[in-house]
Amino acid sequence: DALAPHARYAVASEETEPALGWAYTGFLEELGQNPDMGGAELGRLIVDSYIQDDQRIVDDQARADLLRQGSPMGGLFGLFGPPTAEQVAQQMEQSSTLTAVDLAAMPQLMDSVNNLSFNLQEASQQDVARARTYAQSFTSVFGRDVPPSYIDLGSFAQLLKRESGDSRVAQAADQVLAALDDAVIAEKHGSKKSGATGVSIYFPNSQLYRSPMTGPQSYTAVARRFADESLWDDFLAYHYTGRSFTPAAGAVAVPERGAAITAPGTGQIEVS
Numbered sequence: 001d002a003l004a005p006h007a008r009y010a011v012a013s014e015e016t017e018p019a020l021g022w023a024y025t026g027f028l029e030e031l032g033q034n035p036d037m038g039g040a041e042l043g044r045l046i047v048d049s050y051i052q053d054d055q056r057i058v059d060d061q062a063r064a065d066l067l068r069q070g071s072p073m074g075g076l077f078g079l080f081g082p083p084t085a086e087q088v089a090q091q092m093e094q095s096s097t098l099t100a101v102d103l104a105a106m107p108q109l110m111d112s113v114n115n116l117s118f119n120l121q122e123a124s125q126q127d128v129a130r131a132r133t134y135a136q137s138f139t140s141v142f143g144r145d146v147p148p149s150y151i152d153l154g155s156f157a158q159l160l161k162r163e164s165g166d167s168r169v170a171q172a173a174d175q176v177l178a179a180l181d182d183a184v185i186a187e188k189h190g191s192k193k194s195g196a197t198g199v200s201i202y203f204p205n206s207q208l209y210r211s212p213m214t215g216p217q218s219y220t221a222v223a224r225r226f227a228d229e230s231l232w233d234d235f236l237a238y239h240y241t242g243r244s245f246t247p248a249a250g251a252v253a254v255p256e257r258g259a260a261i262t263a264p265g266t267g268q269i270e271v272s
Contacts, residue, residue, distance in 0.1 A: 001106055001110060001226045001230075002223070002225045002226065004103040007103055008039050008102070008103055009039040009040060009042075009043045009100060009102060009103060009185070010101050010103055011043050011046045011047065011098065011100045011101075012099060012101070013097050013098050013099065014097045014152060014189075015095060015096060015138045015196070016138070017096065018051070018092055018096060020056060020057075022046060022049075023049040023050055023052070023055070025053075025054075025055045026045075026049035026054070026055075027046050027049045027053075030045050031045070040100070040102065040185055043100030043101075043186055044100055047099065047100050047186040047187065047188055048186065050093075050096070050188060051092050051093045051096060054089075057092070058085045063082075063088060064082065066088075067082075067083070067088075093188075093190045094190040094192045095190050095192045095193055096189065096190045096193070097187075097188070097189040097196045097198075098187070098188055098189075099186070099187045099198040099199065100184070100185050100186040101184055101185065101198070102183055102185050105179065105182045105183035106183065108182060108183070109176075109179040109180065109183050110229060110230060112172070112175040112176040112179040113176060113179075113230060113231075114230055114231040114247070115172045116157070116172040116175070116176050117230070117231040117235035118231055118235075118245070118247050119169050119172045120160075120172075120238075120239070121235070122168060123160075123164045123166050123169045124164065125239055125264035126264050127160075127163040128160065128164070128264065129239075129263075129264040129265030130265060131156055131159035131162075131163045131164075132151060132203050132205075133147075133265060134159055135152055135159055135195065135203075136151065136193060136195025136197075137150065137151050138150045138193075138200060142208060142214050146205065146207055146208055149202055149203065149205075150200045150201065150202055151200060151203050152195055152196050152197055152198075152199070152201075153176065153180065153197070153199045153201045154197025154198065154199065155195035155196070155197060156201070157173040157174075157176045158173070160173045161173045161174070180197060180198065180199060183198075183199070184197070201232065202223070202232075202236075203236070204219075204236075205265075206240055206261055206262065206263035206264075206265075209236065210240075210261045216233060216252075216253065216255065217254055219233070220233055220252045220253075227252045231245065233252060233253040233254075234253040237253040240261045240262060241255045241260065241262070242262070243259075
């Protein structure tokens, strides 16, 4: 959303990217041969070439040098002879993601997220918490001791349809999925990120939400434009503090200091 006023297309990753980064040589050669290509086509090239066409993988000498530089894959494949480009690419892309987005579709996506946020007030928050827990998640920037704070928006919407049992929530989730389909023009993900659909959203657990360093105080400052224009921060405040909101809510939602923050997903464990 923050990029929408400044560009037509954006390419970014939901997950942290491997050290190789983008396969610049592959898509820049294509751009050099066809400098009149549009932004959408270039975005698709960047996504399609990601990892698979990296020169440090496809070139035999460069691949050998890469594996000698301390890559853990060197030891993994060393017992079975030099790995092929396909083997290295397959190994490196297991946890990777990359997305090309049409930023002109962001207003429609924002509207659908706002509609979902408002309707989630009528859903069981325990069911919502369950969907958050099982949605595809990505590496936590807050360390390994806490669950990730960013989840895949499409994965979350799909799980809400299954878990909530509320027709309005299911309809709102369908609108989000349709808006994502319009916004995402190219997407790829590895086998270990099978629930990735292209766009992630901030949904921390109660531990992170309670902390000024990782909760709404810092989130709404970093993502100020999104917080100003969306109801997502209002929903998070409702989910964790019970503070209701209207579709016209416009102010950034940060619970008052000392507000009671609950964990809707907590409960007894049953073994059967």
